[in-house]
Amino acid sequence: MTKSSFTRRGLLKTGAIAGAGLALPTIFTSRANAYMNEPKGGTVTLGFNVPQTGPYADEGADELKAFQLAVKHLNGEGDGGMLNTFSSKALTGNGVLGKKVAYVTGDTQTKSDAARASAKSMIEKDGAVMISGGSSSGVAVAVQGLCQEAGVIFMAGLTHSNDTTGKDKKANGFRHFFDAYMSAAALAPVLSNQYGKDRKFYMLTADYTWGWTQAASMKEFMEGEGWNMVADVKTPLASTDFSSYLTPVLNSGADVLILNHYGGNMVNSLTQAVQFGMRDKQVNGKQFEVVVPLISELMAKGAGKNIEGILGSSNWNWKLQDEGTKAFVKSYGTEYGVPPSQAAQTCYVQTLLYADACERAGSFDPCAVVPALEGYEFDGLGNGKTLYRADDHQCFKDVLVVQGNDKAQNEYDLLNVFETTPVEKVMYEPDNPFFAGGDLGQCNSGA
């Protein structure tokens, strides 16, 4: 028999020391600040955490440009962009709450651990009072958790997994981008209209949180339309040659291929599917079709001609004709010479929404900002009337069904808006099984 080295006294002693140790930093900070990183001087610092290296670096570069433009506009430089069309008039181009906006940037490398480390450094060393950015749901979920613990606000950038505002939702985290469920809800009626009710579909799915929720949502909605799933095959995120995953599709009896892939993965899988003749094929007496549920302009650019005619969904498109979009495209286009992507739009809007919430709350305190954003309705930021729902901190707005453009007017004219699905059609209850299991918890101001 082994003798346990635990004693009651020892345990109490360690417990007391550990407790004091844990309490110590908060005692000091709470004396100095009312909340985490309360801005003291004439500036307030925001932290922009985007992939600057790794496979999503180009996406990240676009997000960063949008953040920089937003900061300019907040500080009253440039033409003001969407500040002129935003339904709230709290922001006047005089910084936020009279403080000039400064920012620091971090590199997520599209890896959760690197993203957490850079967010941590921006919070602890640079005094960032808000973190934004993303472009992978794995990263967004990890950084959101960190911000909740640290007591700063997280304004998610491009993240499309249901889990970000589903089972992994946090009180300090907010998402403007749409999610996999909304994509599927918007796409399903369009697909069954275009391709018929009697279809058999095969899915290739990126093997991580976003891919899983995307595949589950597509299956739910397409089966609701009367389609039958042949198989859902998970592919490793690092996979670059999909040929061995594509060849089984050819003889599976499926007549639709749904690619739950993103970024470089999607560019490769779609290109290869086209090489295998899948878009010229007849199966079960019908034209074989390929569907990409989440399409971005950057991916369309990567896929080139192969994207033509392909249906998918987007959060936003620069060709929309509302005043907000026009103002944003004009100011982004003048600054950088290219139209903004949907990732740029969501990051720009998130920065404005955060600044506006601080202004309306009269404080940078996360526990004042959270109620200012919860249940907030706004307009003029490119997506029409939008609601930040209090129950899960998810934005609800119209969803775009887009199609690869086969009559491009110029090199940016890659996607057409096929249909705008009104928000009522993609709305769901907070306790929807696809989003169940999480809890927002309490706001944390880090004090």
Place this chain on the structure above:
Amino acid sequence: MDAIFLQTLNGLDKGSAYALIALGLTLIFGTLGVVNFAHGALFMIGAFCAVTMQRLLNLSFVTIDETQKDFLGNPLKVETPYVESWFGPDMGAAIINWSVPLAIFLAIPVMLIVGFVMERGLIKHFYKRPHADQILVTFGLAIVLQELVKANYGANPIPTPAPAAFSGSIDIGAALGFDPNVIIYPAWRMAYFVFSIIIIGAVFSFLQFTTFGMVVRAGMSDRETVGLLGININRRFTIMFAIAAVVAGLAGVMYAPINSPDYHMGMNFLVLSFVVVVVGGMGSLPGAVLAGFLLGVLESLASMNEVKNILPGIDQIIIYLVAIIVLLTRPRGLLGKKGVMED
């Protein structure tokens, strides 16, 4: 049955890339005794020669067309490639369309220079050092090359399409008497397989039927004796290094339309190619080719849904599993010779 046939084809084509890279690795190892972890980077540089060629041919001058508007409503800037203005629109477009095969003419000199500089500038200083040092320095070099490419070309994959004539697929089933529309294979992948067979054939004939090749083979089996005969074997080995670089580079050029090149593509192939070399037998050129095709086909067959339903995840590990079995039963690999890497 047709599914197996299709996967075999697929494996042959994947195996082509493995075989070409492994062939170069074995050449370098057999001649110089260096374990070259930068070989995947050479493959990647080859693919970027295709990208560069495409960009060179697409270099354009800008004219402003007042009748059309761009996305901001300003007059549209129309870009016309120089090639089209020199050779006429039709001929110019055809040249641009064939940019990937044309890139071979760019890749050969580029890879010869890269190979020569790499060997003379860095690797020759590591001949007498342990294999661990060689692996570290070449691995470091691979990372440097990757980052250079990333800094110049960005991190996202760059689409490099095959000529339009090869962009579709061939109905092989119909040609061989099966039902039509069942066994369809992309034309460019078929071309890649044929191309790799030609390159492999060329390397073997070069070693077998030229005096230079004979000296190199003699040097591979007994370096000292060849040196004693008054032959400068080191210079020949430098040239072999450059040739191995060209083989990897050409494999990369032709691979570009199959998978849009990105800076990281070499690493994906490198590890597998080392397994191929080990399974084939260190230092054995036929072994490298045989193992390349064998492992390519096995990997492809293992990724069939019927197989994966019985053994989930088998497609990810099959190559390593085979490597373990081969090494346990035939420690020198399939065609390995006695005495290689055993001193």
